[in-house]
Amino acid sequence: MKTLPFALLCAAALPASAQTLSPERVAALRDAALTDDVAYDITEGLTTEVGQRLAGTEAEARARAWGVAKLKALGFKNVHIEPYDMPVWVRGEERAEILSPFPQKLTLTALGNSGATPATGLDAEIVAFPSIAALKAAPDAAVRGRIVYLTHAMQPTQDGSSYGAFGVVRRQGPTVASQKGAAAIVIRSIGTDHHRTPHTGVQVFAAGVAPIPAAALSIPDAEQLDRILKRGKPVRMRLLLTPRQTGVHPSGNVIAEIPGRDPKAGLIVIGGHLDSWDLGTGAIDDATGVAITTAAAKRILDHGRPLRTIRVVWFGAEEVGLFGGTAYAKAHAGEKHALLAESDFGADRVWRFDSRVAPAALPVMDRIADALAPLGIARGNNEGGAGSDIAPIAATGLPVVNLRQDGMRYFDLHHTPDDTLDKVDPVQLRQNVAAWTAMLAVVANDATELGPVTPGAE
Amino acid sequence: MKTLPFALLCAAALPASAQTLSPERVAALRDAALTDDVAYDITEGLTTEVGQRLAGTEAEARARAWGVAKLKALGFKNVHIEPYDMPVWVRGEERAEILSPFPQKLTLTALGNSGATPATGLDAEIVAFPSIAALKAAPDAAVRGRIVYLTHAMQPTQDGSSYGAFGVVRRQGPTVASQKGAAAIVIRSIGTDHHRTPHTGVQVFAAGVAPIPAAALSIPDAEQLDRILKRGKPVRMRLLLTPRQTGVHPSGNVIAEIPGRDPKAGLIVIGGHLDSWDLGTGAIDDATGVAITTAAAKRILDHGRPLRTIRVVWFGAEEVGLFGGTAYAKAHAGEKHALLAESDFGADRVWRFDSRVAPAALPVMDRIADALAPLGIARGNNEGGAGSDIAPIAATGLPVVNLRQDGMRYFDLHHTPDDTLDKVDPVQLRQNVAAWTAMLAVVANDATELGPVTPGAE
Secondary structure, three states: OOOHHHHHHHHOOOOHHHHOOOHHHHHHHHHHHHHOOHHHHHHHHHHHHOOOOOOOOHHHHHHHHHHHHHHHHOOOEEEEEEEEEEEEEEOOOEEEEEEEOOOEEEOEEEOOOOOOOOOOOEEEEEEEEOOHHHHHHOOHHHHOOOEEEEOOOOOOOOOOHHHHHHOHHHHHHHHHHHHOOOOEEEEEOOOOOOOOOOOOOOOOOOOOOOOOOEEEEOHHHHHHHHHHHHOOOOOEEEEEEOOEEEEEEEEEEEEEEEOOOOHHHOEEEEEEEOOOOOOOOOHHHHHHHHHHHHHHHHHHHHHOOOOOEEEEEEEOOOOOOOHHHHHHHHHOOOOOEEEEEEOOOOOOOEEEEEEEOOHHHHHHHHHHHHHHHHHOOEEOOOOOOOOOOOHHHHOOOOOEEEEEEOOOOHHHHOOOOOOOHHHOOHHHHHHHHHHHHHHHHHHOOOOOOOOOOOOOOO | OOOHHHHHHHHOOOOHHHHOOOHHHHHHHHHHHHHOOHHHHHHHHHHHHOOOOOOOOHHHHHHHHHHHHHHHHOOOEEEEEEEEEEEEEEOOOEEEEEEEOOOEEEOEEEOEOOOOOOOOOEEEEEEEEOOHHHHHHOOHHHHOOOEEEEOOOOOOOOOOHHHHHHOHHHHHHHHHHHHOOOOEEEEEOOOOOOOOOOOOOEOOOOOOOOOOOEEEEOHHHHHHHHHHHHOOOOOEEEEEEOOEEEEEEEEEEEEEEEOOOOHHHOEEEEEEEOOOOOOOOOHHHHHHHHHHHHHHHHHHHHHOOOOOEEEEEEEOOOOOOOHHHHHHHHHOOOOOEEEEEEOOOOOOOEEEEEEEOOHHHHHHHHHHHHHHHHHOOEEOOOOOOOOOOOHHHHOOOOOEEEEEEOOOOHHHHOOOOOOOHHHOOHHHHHHHHHHHHHHHHHHOOOOOOOOOOOOOOO
8 A cells, every 4th residue: 555655656646447446445445544534533522612603603603713723634635614694593491391180291302493482381272183285184273263283104214214204293393384374283293202302393474374383202202192182182382492593694615625636527525514503513514424424534644645636624504404405506606516425314234335327337336336335335326416515506407416324313313412423333434434434435537427417306 | 810819719718828829820910910091090180180280289289189080990998088287389480591601591400408599699609529538528619609529430330220320410419519618509400401491409508508599500501511611711601590488388198008818917008109200291200100109909819918018208398308208107106017119210121139027038139130131121139228208208217129110211200391291101000000010919918027128228
């Protein structure tokens, strides 16, 4: 391996096909990454020295400063912040209790963009629905002036797909409830754990719909409410939520690069999002995403100058509405992007590799798949999609790859107070770094055109 | 089995030794209990229809009324409440944040009898100690005016013994910190989980020691503070705790009986505690304890009149200072107690059977052990001790048995918001009922004198 930098210097004069790294060299980079400490160091540092990083707040600004210092210290080039402005919603007090028939407190948390109750709280009878369809079908008179309780049957899935299926409860429930005149809405958390740690998450009231208080009960509390409702007596709830919109504030993307040997080969954009929800410390969502991608890029950086430029982006303001990803797409629309990839699904092991590239580029994907197989990663399909932050730029027809992580416990933690460092398994984190390193080692040293593609939904 | 009630009627005329149930009948009662629904029904009902039951509050009074109705409905005799008065402490607001060097909120909860901060909170530098011994050894000047942070290394143990060993941090820490002039104390929760659900629990300031604010950080928050402190910079914390002593209020024990055929044979007291901490719904601590013992007694009741009276006690006010157990001992000191047993360690499977009986009574214990073996329960020793509520009356030299439960996850949940119904495993709950049924089937139909004994500490 010691002769490699010289070999790469020579390779710059060769045709693109000769510039690829041999499978043995890719494997060596991959296996070395199984001892990686950089990803854990970034995750530990960001979650400890900054903690929660709600988009558009001073905490997210501290996180950007932290990121710039860290990326410079790691030796990346062109480290800078690309600012933009965004509206900011912040949490207030949040309390709920059953007033009758069985008085007791319940644990909940406001959803993003929730309206506020009066400062003295609001009392109303609960009307319960098992699905968004049942809520939509209800006559307005059954909902008006009441607190809607909307539940669901989400279970963990390997690929995280149940979040898409059941997340509609959070995304649409508040708007539908408001349209029907509900005083407020509480949902069963969109999650799969059994702890008193409710799951927040964004929802946006449709245009012209009045914001109402909207919150998620922890899953044990939702099940408690189910049992109380099952007794068949009217259930009255008292709700106090005092979140507020604070106006427009600055946010930004943190960007760092490994300049490639051939600018014409296009750049590879990888990353995760720097912001987090405010309840936990954003360890698995998404400190590990920025950490995994940065640690893998660092390994390529230390190995010698790649053919293609690798751009690492720590996106801002993903959770609350993709403001960072949208700003990136606008600012960088004119550049040649060879490939995009995001890590935003925790840090449990990568189990499947999908792609969305032009058919002619599939042999490059095969080489990645071969390099990933010894990590226990299956080759999926060529119908991959773009992670949330890269979706706006990917929509222009850019190719993507997906290193899909095991989702069986992701929604136990995601958007809850429990998203903290202790949930990160260092062994699985390193497997992620190894997978990303192998992927980058192949595509960053290969000039094959990977696109264009028809964009796919993720 | 259908002829048994008649057989028992005949047995009343026979000598005591002939009144024992055959091993086959004990086994049949035991195995039938593996389909028990009564214990789950009690646990579900109490945690749903009452919820948390802090001692001395109106919630505990509702729980007593619930218990009286339930025990009467189950067919128990002499169902009544034995009242007593007690001082009551209630929780207020509780918030903490690191002010510097890394501003962020931490999750904590006040310990029982905690003092309050000023209504505007208090700010102070943290001084950390790894053990109560290190705190005791520190010069007062190092502690004065600061917030003591006291941590520990508790791990789960099968027998729960680590709670005794590390619980000293909670029991003594606040007093020692106050004696040294600390402004407040925060401890790492005395628990073994990794959720943002701090563990409360009682502590009593020693006589003459000024109460100071005393709280427990959740374990992820304690580990976060450890990491922050490890950076070596001074750490300032802001703490707001507004609990208060509310004076003396009524509490009580709920008592129910199965009258035995022979009052001279002494009575068997079994039960658990009705009160709970205020954060969860007291499912494993200790709705399941009253549920398991009541369900087992119900099976004996339905089987036919036992030789000995079985008294089921749902003790009040255990958590905050054994007021119920102490009141019971005072009220019933003059009665002949044949045996005492308590269930107050959750509802995971019973794995060991200990006793503390007179040597001459060991053959009766052997019969119990034989009946328990098919449930996967090992015979332990004759050095058992009394559970907390029965300890005051046991101290007069009364024999006890222990049906010891698996403690590996008990301190993940105990005294936290997570002590909720979903944590109860119905299969293991039934194994408990079967074990208690078998034990009662043997000792309630046997006139062997089981004591006296030298009391043992539990």
